[in-house]
Amino acid sequence: MRHAHTVEQVRAAEAELMARLPEGTLMQRAAAGLAATCARLLPRVYGSRVVVLAGSGDNGGDALYAGARLARRGAAVSALLLAPERVHTGGLAALRAAGGRVTTDQGEFSRADLVLDGIVGIGGRGGLRPEAQPYAAAERRGVVVAVDVPSGVDPDSGAVPGAALRADVTVCFGTYKPGLLVDPGASYAGIVQLVDIGLALPGAGVTALQHDDLAGMLPVPTVESDKYRRGVVGVAAGSARYPGAALLAVAGALRGGAGAVRYVGTAAEEVVRRFPEVLVTEGGPAGAGRVQAWVVGPGGGDGAARALEEALASPVPVLVDADGLTELARLGPAALAGRTAPTLLTPHTGEAARLLAGATAQAPPAADELAAARLASARRLAAEYRATVLLKGSTTVVAEPTGEVRVNPTGTSWLATAGSGDVLAGLAGSLLAAGLGTLDAASAAAYLHGLGGREAAAGGGPVTALDVAARLGSAWRVVRG
Numbered sequence: 001m002r003h004a005h006t007v008e009q010v011r012a013a014e015a016e017l018m019a020r021l022p023e024g025t026l027m028q029r030a031a032a033g034l035a036a037t038c039a040r041l042l043p044r045v046y047g048s049r050v051v052v053l054a055g056s057g058d059n060g061g062d063a064l065y066a067g068a069r070l071a072r073r074g075a076a077v078s079a080l081l082l083a084p085e086r087v088h089t090g091g092l093a094a095l096r097a098a099g100g101r102v103t104t105d106q107g108e109f110s111r112a113d114l115v116l117d118g119i120v121g122i123g124g125r126g127g128l129r130p131e132a133q134p135y136a137a138a139e140r141r142g143v144v145v146a147v148d149v150p151s152g153v154d155p156d157s158g159a160v161p162g163a164a165l166r167a168d169v170t171v172c173f174g175t176y177k178p179g180l181l182v183d184p185g186a187s188y189a190g191i192v193q194l195v196d197i198g199l200a201l202p203g204a205g206v207t208a209l210q211h212d213d214l215a216g217m218l219p220v221p222t223v224e225s226d227k228y229r230r231g232v233v234g235v236a237a238g239s240a241r242y243p244g245a246a247l248l249a250v251a252g253a254l255r256g257g258a259g260a261v262r263y264v265g266t267a268a269e270e271v272v273r274r275f276p277e278v279l280v281t282e283g284g285p286a287g288a289g290r291v292q293a294w295v296v297g298p299g300g301g302d303g304a305a306r307a308l309e310e311a312l313a314s315p316v317p318v319l320v321d322a323d324g325l326t327e328l329a330r331l332g333p334a335a336l337a338g339r340t341a342p343t344l345l346t347p348h349t350g351e352a353a354r355l356l357a358g359a360t361a362q363a364p365p366a367a368d369e370l371a372a373a374r375l376a377s378a379r380r381l382a383a384e385y386r387a388t389v390l391l392k393g394s395t396t397v398v399a400e401p402t403g404e405v406r407v408n409p410t411g412t413s414w415l416a417t418a419g420s421g422d423v424l425a426g427l428a429g430s431l432l433a434a435g436l437g438t439l440d441a442a443s444a445a446a447y448l449h450g451l452g453g454r455e456a457a458a459g460g461g462p463v464t465a466l467d468v469a470a471r472l473g474s475a476w477r478v479v480r481g
């Protein structure tokens, strides 16, 4: 699991540790880890050209001290100072003492084998300032290593409010920052490496699953398992207008670990023809047999209102997607007030905007605003509806009403394809039926779905939702080792 902490949490832990250590110890730990990563990235340190972009704070100090360490190993290190009158004096002195120099030739940025971005770190606000903006657009031949955070990325939210420096590698200190894991910030961070500097941190509000976490979470049948013990997932999806959504949701549900899939709705004939193993019932959820979790809404059309009402009245977990969400936005959070079992909402940003409007009786916010602040948007929605919310997008995030968030590290932009969300809904519902809680089911489903998407897109071409569903089995095998 990757744990990410806010700037406020990092500052508090830093102050507590600094009070017990000789001055400068933390910065030296940070610089040592940074220099070690840079040395690994260079074919050889001796003779390579390194440029340090140094801003006015300790982030610049880290970069200058790391530059000094590389200079001592024979690199030709020069520093471009963004605020010369406020540069970190200790860092600059160390660099000079090691044979590094200050330059004003911005062209050195483009010629460097490696650039250290120490313009601004967790003290940064807003995008790059005018003096740093040319570097965001400049050509580069070497690798760019961001110090703690790519400059211009908001560490807490991942928002990129103006120009930012795109990194190939980000070396962060003490903990991950949420902005390194959530787009758009994550897309500026490249590969993120963590250097332990000894901070004692509280529980993380934002986490990201890794392969090992999935291996421990996914349901595994035992010798005593029968289909009912493994869970039956009910899928109320598809309509005369969108029969395909039923097939895609069922395709996802069949690969989520539940023992059986029960389909209710008007696409029953097509579903059985395609998937003979599925139990089918005409009508709505209320008249169907026993299930351990419901998925309602994909392609539901006019039938979505009734399916939603019946599913929400049941005492089992319910996942609401697509047309079910449109209906829920109309009803508002009151529709979930009487639920005794958990509810999982899986909106894209457009649906999230409608849901928020339904909760606040205000005009819906712009979907791109929600996407730019996706952590805050998902948290707000989860709090308003008192439900778990999986907000789809370039980084899918799952938020609990408590504010706890999991961000999904897998995925590919090829997943933004018609029907992909139907597969995800079926998969997550199946994991719910198999007994996972809403947070685990949603984040595990997003993870597997992302891996399936990556695998389907491995050749570099477009993928279809069915391609993704077909790869889910192998995604399970990958994470279970």
Ligand SMILES: NC(=O)C1=CN([C@@H]2O[C@H](COP(=O)(O)OP(=O)(O)OC[C@H]3O[C@@H](n4cnc5c(N)ncnc54)[C@H](OP(=O)(O)O)[C@@H]3O)[C@@H](O)[C@H]2O)[C@@H](O)CC1
Pocket: 010, 011, 013, 014, 026, 027, 030, 055, 056, 057, 058, 059, 060, 062, 119, 120, 121, 122, 123, 124, 125, 126, 127, 128, 129, 147, 148, 149, 152, 173, 174, 197, 199
């Ligand atoms: N926490 C830890 O445990 C450890 C932290 N360490 C390191 O310290 C870093 C934090 O250092 P920090 O506090 O000095 O802040 P930092 O990010 O260098 O900014 C400095 C100043 O920049 C300015 N500024 C603001 N926005 C800007 C912008 N967009 N573009 C340009 N400038 C901008 C603003 O000043 P202003 O100009 O507004 O007066 C601000 O005060 C941290 O990221 C890590 O690298 C490690 O050494 C070890 C342990």
Ligand SMILES: [K+]
Pocket: 059, 117, 118, 119, 120, 121, 146, 147, 148, 149, 150, 151
């Ligand atoms: K930086």
